[in-house]
Amino acid sequence: MKATTPAVFLPDVVPVLSSGKHRNPRKGACFMEMASYLAGERWSDHPSCTHPLLASLARLVNDSLPDADRPRIVGLIPDVVGITGTDLELDVAIAARAGAAALPIAPLIRQNALAVGLLTCRRLASELPTDRGADLVALCDAALEATPDAHAWALRFGKDGQVSERTFRRQTAPHLVAYAVEGIAVACVDDVPARLVALLSATIHDTARRADRPVAGAPIAGKATAPRVAAPRGFERVRSLVR
Template sequence: MISMRQRTSFVPDVMPHLSAGRHRNPRRGACFMEFASYLAGERWSDHPACTDRTLAALARGVNDLVSDGRRDELVEHVPRAVGLRGGDEVALVVAVRAAVTALPIASLERQRVLAAGILSLCALLERRGVPSHDLREEAHRALDEVPDAARWARTHIASIPSRRARIDGISCELVVATAVVGAARACVDDPDTHLIRMLTAAVDDVERLLRPASPATTPLEARIPAPAAL
């Protein structure tokens, strides 16, 4: 069975101790998305069908790069990720959130990539009418904090022929990967806090998008589905 640990301020008794990487079975541990697959009653996997693929990619990245001492702060958010699936708009929102979080602290090279991603993704969100005004406003404020990267990104986007300026799920996952690594390797005192905020804020954003009537503060006990038998 999944290894348990004593109650802490973040991990109830019924929760597992998360660890980095992929695990063959629950006896070897669990990452964020493997535990999500368990709660969803799916086959044990770090790529379950219960969660949007871009959000799942973000969860795997944060799970693997956050420090061992802070990883269990993610556990309470695992049940929230179960069932968060939608159309392409979910991938766009997740990618923008990840990029916005990492942009101020990433290296200049990654800032340029993230700034270009933010500009392209926000434009697409607006064109498609996806409810994301607050996120887009936050994104533009983040761009204002890195004017050199933003200027480079606008020039770069303008140089790409419109027929080649295609954004898909893979593009969103590349933005997410750049954001996660950028935050993890940033020259800041506490990269873990940025990584954790990146994932939890993305879950908040997707919940607001898909479940506008359900507040993100639903008690943890009410969100945990009955686990499948192992």
């Protein structure tokens, strides 16, 4: 039976997002803690309403953004509610997007490890049906081609991405996502916050598409959409906080 999209409950007053974990809303809230609240779950930064790897990316981006830039992701919080699933494709897509965004700009000391992780993502993506994995293969190829030295190192020492699905889910993908966000956060570029926000936004929408769970503004052509719950008062105000 296909899972239904959970109802989303939005408060009239939204706490200011801050880094780290909080015991309750009075102490503050991070991105995923607010998602747990909106989904009607127990207060937690690891709610069941969101794919674990996507939730990890959201927590890392939340904690890596400066306080002044964190409000830019508030409008994305309702979009992660209900995006989950067990298909390997979701883990591959999330990890590949994070690694590809970081590899070309990350410090050289981090690029080799990122390239090894992307090689693994590329191999797994190439084993997906063509219409599901071709864009991920191209994404990995573009990042690897932009960093030929790291790519060559990964080919020599990365065992060509040969890891088991279990190892990828439990180790490779989470480590790649964490290393990628850290790499972007310390990159010598002028638009680090913008890149972090863009990575989270693009990954949320791509994961929703692959999980057949459309979010507002990102319909899936040719696929039936889950019934949407009427937005409670204050929904659009939450989204408008970053506009």
